[in-house]
């Protein structure tokens with residue numbers, strides 16, 4: 001049976017700069033208008049209320065917006081922020097304000113692995129809705145149908161081994177039959193603790209200072225998806 005390939009997004013399939021310089025500023029800028037116009041939609045309200053609870057008090061939408069903007073600045077991976085970002089980014093993708101960045105080697109490899117019979121899945125801190133948008137409106141075309149499953153932090157934290165056990169379980173595979181790709185060593189450590197095979201993405205564009213074997217904590221290290229095939233055969 002061919003291993004299931006589970007991939008992270010930011011810094012792995014897609015440039016960190018796309019997330020930091022395009023998506024995050026867009027959400028930060030659009031947040032006040034979005035909350036004004038959609039704050040009464042039940043789906044939006046649910047997440048805004050989660051932010052209010054986190055603040056420890058009943059607070060105005062203005063304070064909630066400021067809190068969320070602060071979290072964007074800190075790159076907090078809070079589930080409520082990620083869900084709201086996904087809803088805001090939908091408008092930007094649909095208006096054609098931007099397309100999802102996917103490295104050409106990642107797009108080509110994902111297509112090749114899918115054609116070759118590997119099941120592909122995503123695990124990202126970005127919400128499942130945001131993941132589907134990024135791949136569905138990517139610069140390389142609609143890549144979303146290549147994936148059989150999408151997971152976000154509703155399944156658990158990316159640095160927690162139990163999240164990877166749960167993902168394997170939901171895909172009906174043993175962790176040993178799965179390969180996880182990520183640019184973050186702590187995430188790879190968690191996946192390896194769960195029993196998965198791992199590969200560290202160390203893209204020159206995202207990480208101008210290459211990480212050595214010690215910094216990579218023993219995970220096989222590659223600079224593009226093209227190098228992953230050799231590891232799949234190993």
Ligand SMILES: CSCCC(=O)C(=O)COP(=O)(O)O
Nearest residue numbers: 008009010124125126130131
């Ligand atoms: C999924 S689209 C936006 C990416 C994002 O919001 C994010 O936090 C990326 O985290 P990742 O786990 O993919 O490194």
Ligand SMILES: [Mg+2]
Nearest residue numbers: 008010011183
């Ligand atoms: Mg990442």
